[in-house]
Amino acid sequence: MHRPVKRIALLGATGSIGRQSLEIISAHPELELVAAASGSQPIDGLAPLTQVGGNLTDLLERAEPDLVLNAVVGFAGLDATLWTLERGIALALANKESLVVAGELAIAAWERGGGLLLPVDSEHSAAFQCLEGRSRESVDTLVLTASGGPFRGKSRDELVDVTPAEALAHPTWNMGPKISVDSATLANKGLELIEAHFLFDLPYDRIEVVVHPSSIVHALIRFRDGAVLAHLGYPDMRVPISFALTYPERAATPIPQLDLAGGLTLEFTAPDLETFPMLALARRAGELGGTNPCVFNAANEVAVAAFLDGRLPFLGIAEVVAETLDAADGAAPRDRDELVEADAEARRLAERGVGVA
Numbered sequence: 086m087h088r089p090v091k092r093i094a095l096l097g098a099t100g101s102i103g104r105q106s107l108e109i110i111s112a113h114p115e116l117e118l119v120a121a122a123s124g125s126q127p128i129d130g131l132a133p134l135t136q137v138g139g140n141l142t143d144l145l146e147r148a149e150p151d152l153v154l155n156a157v158v159g160f161a162g163l164d165a166t167l168w169t170l171e172r173g174i175a176l177a178l179a180n181k182e183s184l185v186v187a188g189e190l191a192i193a194a195w196e197r198g199g200g201l202l203l204p205v206d207s208e209h210s211a212a213f214q215c216l217e218g219r220s221r222e223s224v225d226t227l228v229l230t231a232s233g234g235p236f237r238g239k240s241r242d243e244l245v246d247v248t249p250a251e252a253l254a255h256p257t258w259n260m261g262p263k264i265s266v267d268s269a270t271l272a273n274k275g276l277e278l279i280e281a282h283f284l285f286d287l288p289y290d291r292i293e294v295v296v297h298p299s300s301i302v303h304a305l306i307r308f309r310d311g312a313v314l315a316h317l318g319y320p321d322m323r324v325p326i327s328f329a330l331t332y333p334e335r336a337a338t339p340i341p342q343l344d345l346a347g348g349l350t351l352e353f354t355a356p357d358l359e360t361f362p363m364l365a366l367a368r369r370a371g372e373l374g375g376t377n378p379c380v381f382n383a384a385n386e387v388a389v390a391a392f393l394d395g396r397l398p399f400l401g402i403a404e405v406v407a408e409t410l411d412a413a414d415g416a417a418p419r420d421r422d423e424l425v426e427a428d429a430e431a432r433r434l435a436e437r438g439v440g441v442a
């Protein structure tokens with residue numbers, strides 16, 4: 086069957102998601118890489134249009150893509166997400182931080198644009214696939230699974246002296262440094278909780294997080310009739326990346342099929358919110374709304390960078406984020422510029438917190 090060529094702009098092309106996306110794109114002649122961006126690493130010749138740093142929307146204007154894969158890490162992905170949603174261009178979203186910080190502003194841009202928003206986060210891709218075509222009213226709860234990260238089962242005392250190298254050693258996923266630390270603190274699941282709230286228009290009390298160490302089940306939906314749909318597969322980001330890039334085709338990938346008879350067992354437990362307070366802090370920030378999710382994200386970015394630099398202990402990450410949330414005003418942003426201001430102010434507060442921690 087002849088398929089029209091899809092023109093792809095890949096932002097964050099040198100990262101963990103970016104490199105896996107390049108592999109998927111090169112396996113499909115109907116996917117054409119028209120533009121690529123990185124933050125600082127050179128990418129000359131990777132695509133007809135390339136850009137290192139700078140304003141990503143300039144590149145997107147020139148590229149005229151059919152689909153933007155936003156795999157930039159952190160707040161830096163915000164403008165590209167808003168630009169793409171506003172224009173009704175399909176957005177494959179790995180950069181969860183942009184949806185978390187922009188929240189209602191991003192959803193309003195999405196509604197005006199009317200394009201596709203395809204989550205790349207494995208849990209949200211899974212939920213999207215379980216939900217597809219069903220009304221929100223038919224949903225009882227969305228369940229996001231968390232591997233629990235490298236420190237699952239540890240006590241707070243055991244986490245006092247953990248090093249960046251230990252935090253980066255994720256048991257099931259091989260990811261960039263920021264999201265790896267976020268997985269170790271459970272901040273990543275907190276960001277995903279807020280992302281899910283906006284993506285699927287569900288209140289926070291209908292989104293549950295469970296720890297599932299093997300990361301085989303990515304998400305579940307409990308429907309009001311008592312049926313539960315789950316999405317299973319080996320933890321490999323090429324599956325949700327391929328789903329988003331080739332949607333609605335569900336193209337073949339080189340990932341092995343799930344072996345059920347070989348002794349697969351599925352274990353689920355409640356998260357330990359006392360040892361890992363970032364998940365509860367994210368839920369609180371999400372429920373408070375306004376710029377609180379933006380503040381949560383900014384303080385987390387500052388604290389994670391400080392931890393990776395050896396300027397903050399692991400347990401200090403949650404302390405800095407909690408103090409920043411308490412100190413920031415959290416008022417709802419009227420536009421993108423107010424968000425940028427809230428982000429900058431939260432970063433100043435968080436840097437001060439790192440300095441005294």
Ligand SMILES: NC(=O)c1ccc[n+]([C@@H]2O[C@H](COP(=O)([O-])OP(=O)(O)OC[C@H]3O[C@@H](n4cnc5c(N)ncnc54)[C@H](OP(=O)(O)O)[C@@H]3O)[C@@H](O)[C@H]2O)c1
Nearest residue numbers: 097099100101102123124125126157158161179180260261
């Ligand atoms: N990795 C995963 O398995 C995974 C899973 C689910 C969701 N995600 C999400 O996907 C996003 C990317 O994660 P990752 O693990 O791929 O991160 P990563 O390996 O650290 O890569 C980050 C990418 O963003 C680029 N970048 C940073 N600042 C930029 C800027 N100002 N302008 C343009 N590009 C910039 C980097 O370029 P340089 O290399 O030049 O710095 C790099 O290409 C994050 O939001 C993460 O939460 C990742």
